[in-house]
Amino acid sequence: MTWRRRFRGASAGYLLIAPALAATVLFLVIPMVVSAYWSLTSYNGIKPPEFVGLQNYVDVLGNSRFQKAFENTIAFVILGMGIGPALGLGSALLLDRSLRLRGLFRAAFFLPTMTSLVVVATIWKFLYSDAGIINAVIGFVGLPAVSWLSNPTTALPAVVVTSIWQGFGFETVVFLAALQSIPRTFYEAASIDGAGRWAKFRWVTLPALRPTILFVYVIGIIGSFQTYDQIFVMTNGGPIQATRTIVFDLVDRFNRLDLGGASAVAYILVVFLAILSYLQLRIGEERD
Amino acid sequence: MKPRPLSRGATYAFLIAAALLMIAPFLWSISTSLKQPGDVFAYPPRFLPDPVTFQNYVDVFTKLTFGRYFLNSVIVTGSVVILNVLFGTAAAYAFAKLRFPGRDAIFFLLLLTLMVPFQVNLIPLYKIMVELHNAIPPIGADTYFGIVAPSAIQVFGIFLMRQFLRSIPDEILESARMDGASEWRILRSIVFPVARPGMATLAIFTFLGAWNDFLWPLIVTNSDEMRTMPVGLALLARKNASNWGDTMAGTVLTAAPLILMFLVLQRRFIEGLTAGSVKDVG
Numbered sequence: 001m002t003w004r005r006r007f008r009g010a011s012a013g014y015l016l017i018a019p020a021l022a023a024t025v026l027f028l029v030i031p032m033v034v035s036a037y038w039s040l041t042s043y044n045g046i047k048p049p050e051f052v053g054l055q056n057y058v059d060v061l062g063n064s065r066f067q068k069a070f071e072n073t074i075a076f077v078i079l080g081m082g083i084g085p086a087l088g089l090g091s092a093l094l095l096d097r098s099l100r101l102r103g104l105f106r107a108a109f110f111l112p113t114m115t116s117l118v119v120v121a122t123i124w125k126f127l128y129s130d131a132g133i134i135n136a137v138i139g140f141v142g143l144p145a146v147s148w149l150s151n152p153t154t155a156l157p158a159v160v161v162t163s164i165w166q167g168f169g170f171e172t173v174v175f176l177a178a179l180q181s182i183p184r185t186f187y188e189a190a191s192i193d194g195a196g197r198w199a200k201f202r203w204v205t206l207p208a209l210r211p212t213i214l215f216v217y218v219i220g221i222i223g224s225f226q227t228y229d230q231i232f233v234m235t236n237g238g239p240i241q242a243t244r245t246i247v248f249d250l251v252d253r254f255n256r257l258d259l260g261g262a263s264a265v266a267y268i269l270v271v272f273l274a275i276l277s278y279l280q281l282r283i284g285e286e287r288d
Numbered sequence: 289m290k291p292r293p294l295s296r297g298a299t300y301a302f303l304i305a306a307a308l309l310m311i312a313p314f315l316w317s318i319s320t321s322l323k324q325p326g327d328v329f330a331y332p333p334r335f336l337p338d339p340v341t342f343q344n345y346v347d348v349f350t351k352l353t354f355g356r357y358f359l360n361s362v363i364v365t366g367s368v369v370i371l372n373v374l375f376g377t378a379a380a381y382a383f384a385k386l387r388f389p390g391r392d393a394i395f396f397l398l399l400l401t402l403m404v405p406f407q408v409n410l411i412p413l414y415k416i417m418v419e420l421h422n423a424i425p426p427i428g429a430d431t432y433f434g435i436v437a438p439s440a441i442q443v444f445g446i447f448l449m450r451q452f453l454r455s456i457p458d459e460i461l462e463s464a465r466m467d468g469a470s471e472w473r474i475l476r477s478i479v480f481p482v483a484r485p486g487m488a489t490l491a492i493f494t495f496l497g498a499w500n501d502f503l504w505p506l507i508v509t510n511s512d513e514m515r516t517m518p519v520g521l522a523l524l525a526r527k528n529a530s531n532w533g534d535t536m537a538g539t540v541l542t543a544a545p546l547i548l549m550f551l552v553l554q555r556r557f558i559e560g561l562t563a564g565s566v567k568d569v570g
Contacts, residue, residue: 012471013388020379021394023441028401031412038412045415091306094299107554108307111314114550114557115543116500118518122525122539123317126532131329133316140332169310173558226405229502233522247407251503254411266408273405 039263049260056264066265068241069249075156076163076245077224084164085216088171089209095172096179106176110169117166121233124162125149128234149235152242159230159243167223171216178212179205218280222273314543321345321536328532344537354538356513357520361499364435364516368498371440373487379441380449381479385461386471395450398443406503413438414507434508435516439498445490452486453479492549492557499546517542 039056041049060066091109095102112120127134128148135145148158182205190200228247231237237244237252244252246269253262320328321344322337348354382388383395414429417437421428428434456479464474480487505516515523521538550557 010386010388013382013386013391016382016386016471016475017379017394019375020398020441020443020446023375023437024398024401024443026416027413027438028404028409031409031416032404034412034415035408091303094303097299099299099303103554105303105307106558107551108310110550110554110558111547112310114496114546116502116518116546118500118502118522118525119539119543122521122535123313125525126317126320126536127313129329129532131331133333136331136333165310165313168306177558222405226407229518229522232502232506233525236526247503250407250410251507254414254507259411262411266405266410269405270408274403277403 035263035266038260039267041260043259043263044257045259046257052260056260057268060261060264060268065241065244066246066249069244069246072156072242072244073225073227073246076160076227077221079157079160080163080167080224081217081220083160084167085171085213085220087164088168088216089175089213091168091172092175092179095176106169106173109172112166113169113173115166117229118233120162120166121230124158124165124230125234128158150239152239155235155239155242159227159234162230162234163224163227167220171220174212174216175209178209182208214280214283218277221276221280225269225273225276317536317539320532321540323533325531325533344531344533345541347534348537348541352520352524352534352538353512353515354517354520354541357515357517358541360432360435360514361517363432364505365495365498367432367436368439369491369494371436372442372445372494373491375441376445376490377449377453377480377483377487378475380446380453381475381483383446384450384453385456385458385479399447402443402447409438410503410507413504417508430509430511430514432514435505435514438504439494439501442494445494448490448493449483449486453483456482488556489559492553495549496546 038049040051040053042052042055043049095105099105126132129135130145130147134148139145146154148154186204186208187200190204195203226247227245228251231243231245231248235243237248246265250262250265250269253259253265319335319337322340322342323334324337324339324341324343327334327337383391417429417434419428421430421434426433460478461474464478469477500518501516502518502522506519506522509515509519512520517538521535521542524538525535
């Protein structure tokens with residue numbers, strides 16, 4: 001009885017949030033702080049950490065493998081985000097008409113989004129294999145086979161294709177929902193003003209989609225900055241570092257017990273994501 | 289009255305081509321999983337397995353340990369979903385409807401943690417789990433506890449449920465309090481029933497995330513019998529398997545639960561996904 005009576009008001013509030021708070025502090029805040037500290041030490045997991053100032057950051061930023069990983073990650077972001085959302089918007093525009101089977105198309109597009117990156121990567125690794133179906137098809141039209149994933153030129157674009165393929169359904173569905181929420185009266189008003197198809201798209205559709213476009217890019221860029229799973233399955237960072245990404249570099253350092261360096265890589269990633277989020281926030285505000 | 293740059297026929301042609309591009313790789317992996325090893329790379333490619341064999345499926349359960357991976361994934365995903373729905377809803381109720389000093393500040397700090405990419409916590413978290421395991425063997429690294437704990441109560445879920453619970457009128461809660469109901473009673477008899485649609489959405493998203501999670505289960509487990517399905521599959525696929533039939537059977541088994549769930553709950557999936565994106569970003 002006394003417990004019940006006490007379980008009210010403020011104490012109830014603290015009790016209810018206590019598990020969430022404890023979990024967040026233990027598994028998120030403490031590791032985050034520890035990681036920041038380790039990034040300033042020469043920690044290798046065995047000997048106690050020794051403070052070295054910013055040396056890890058200097059080493060990481062000057063390291064050729066990290067630089068390659070950084071370039072590759074930027075390439076992933078630019079290629080993936082340059083192509084993916086545009087395709088998603090295109091297909092959403094096609095679906096945003098009185099079509100039969102719209103639900104069926106949407107479901108088909110959405111399937112890859114549902115499956116894990118590991119599944120997607122495994123399937124595509126098989127499609128890309130030397131005797132695989134893609135080479136069979138291009139052989140059929142008379143072109144020579146390509147070792148997609150072991151050729152340094154094609155490996156990165158080949159992995160990007162899988163990311164675009166997986167994200168396509170998500171982008172389509174999100175854009176389609178946004179298109180369908182644009183009031184028809186906007187288009188009618190534009191028609192009265194004599195706007196053609198392109199003018200309507202440019203001055204009605206695009207402005208109405210702005211928050212959605214921003215959303216898709218925020219999610220997409222943050223996701224591609226953290227590309228790892230496909231690399232693990234498909235290329236293991238190779239051939240000759242051609243698909244090494246920032247997170248791959250981080251895990252690689254962890255495996256080689258360079259915990260100080262790995263923590264520095266993590267914080268470099270944080271800084272980049274923070275800058276990106278800030279820029280996106282600013283873009284969002286500016287236009288509002 | 290939308291822009292109409294394409295004829296109806298061309299629209300269908302594009303959409304059908306895109307749909308084939310999305311579905312064909314799945315069909316190809318199902319077909320391959322039913323082929324004999326010698327038929328996998330037959331040229332010209334055979335689209336249908338002939339003869340059909342289930343040997344690959346038998347193999348992944350007997351020669352490989354996909355049965356165990358499946359069990360692990362079910363246990364891990366089930367725990368993550370239940371813990372998030374219960375504790376997330378409870379915390380969200382406190383943040384949405386109860387008054388206590390520091391409430392908004394604490395909520396704001398929790399939201400800030402959403403900005404932190406998981407990779408930052410990865411290594412110290414692993415160390416914590418190793419130490420825990422050394423101190424108390426049933427928990428920590430290479431245990432279910434170790435896999436589940438970091439995603440057991442996610443801030444995202446609290447945020448989602450808080451938005452949902454704010455729509456419950458205060459009058460209902462007040463009158464329940466006047467009748468002498470404790471907050472616990474209110475949570476059980478009013479909040480949980482009213483919040484059911486929101487909890488279902490949260491359950492779907494945590495299910496999706498937990499079933500597909502890769503990096504953390506990969507790092508925190510090191511014995512084969514603790515691997516989840518994506519980890520087991522990734523390790524198999526990365527070995528550059530000569531037997532793609534086995535690998536594709538593993539792929540089908542890993543993807544099947546989510547695809548089945550999606551086909552059954554399609555509308556809820558898509559509504560849940562778009563609800564957060566269309567209105568505003570923040």
